[in-house]
Amino acid sequence: MPKSLHPDICDKLRFSKLYEKYAQTLSNILLYKYGDILNPSDKVQEAFIKLWENCTKVKPEAVKTYLYTTANNMMLNEVKHQNVKFKYQQIKPKDYTNESPEFVMRKKEFSNRFEQVLSKLKEEERVAFLMSKVDGKTHKEIAETLGITKKVAEHRIYAAMKYLKNNLEELNKK
Structure with a gap:
């Protein structure tokens, strides 16, 4: 070295x-x-x-x-x-909102399903996907950060997106 x-x-x-x-x-x-x-x-x-x-x-x-x-x-x-x-200890959630009960319920259901599907991804796919979609990092930046090649980063993001689309019907609507 x-x-x-x-x-x-x-x-x-x-x-x-x-x-x-x-x-x-x-x-x-x-x-x-x-x-x-x-x-x-x-x-x-x-x-x-x-x-x-x-x-x-x-x-x-x-x-x-x-x-x-x-x-x-x-x-x-x-x-x-x-x-x-x-x-x-029990955590008491807030029990008020300005949104309609139906919207709150649908939002909560989707959020739960999304988190559940996201949690089933392999950790490396989830991290690469979130860095790309939430942080807006490029594939090259993700690769450098995680110590992998650009192609591996692309593959992980693609695999995560494919899995999410296959398991969440809302993502298939256009």
């Missing part, structure tokens, strides 16, 4: 460049894997704090792996914590 030009990442400018490069993408990946309720952005911030605290120990070429692993582990810990909390 080539020797790094910089021995560590403790320089504020270098660190802020790393933040700009990885923070949003990492946050989105955590959002797609775990959902919004667990605050993936907070975990990304915490991962960067840990990186700063260990900046002399983490080699520049290992920053991406360190951040992704740290943030993912934090999310897994949060999932475990939430599971314990939900055993002892």
Whole structure:
């Protein structure tokens, strides 16, 4: 492996460049894997704090792996914590809306079906699909972020879309 030009990442400018490069993408990946309720952005911030605290120990070429692993582990810990909390607490949903009851029911049914079908996708297909359709990333950007080829990214997105169309009749209407 080539020797790094910089021995560590403790320089504020270098660190802020790393933040700009990885923070949003990492946050989105955590959002797609775990959902919004667990605050993936907070975990990304915490991962960067840990990186700063260990900046002399983490080699520049290992920053991406360190951040992704740290943030993912934090999310897994949060999932475990939430599971314990939900055993002892009931969440009361809001019971009012300005929408018609029929619309609310149809929206909720579709949302449930969509999430159910989306959850049945392979994780790599779901992540690539959401990065493409929600974030608007190009196939090349997705490939670079996930460390795969552009063709693999295209295939994953195509496979996810095909699966969604086959399992959700609303997506087949024109």
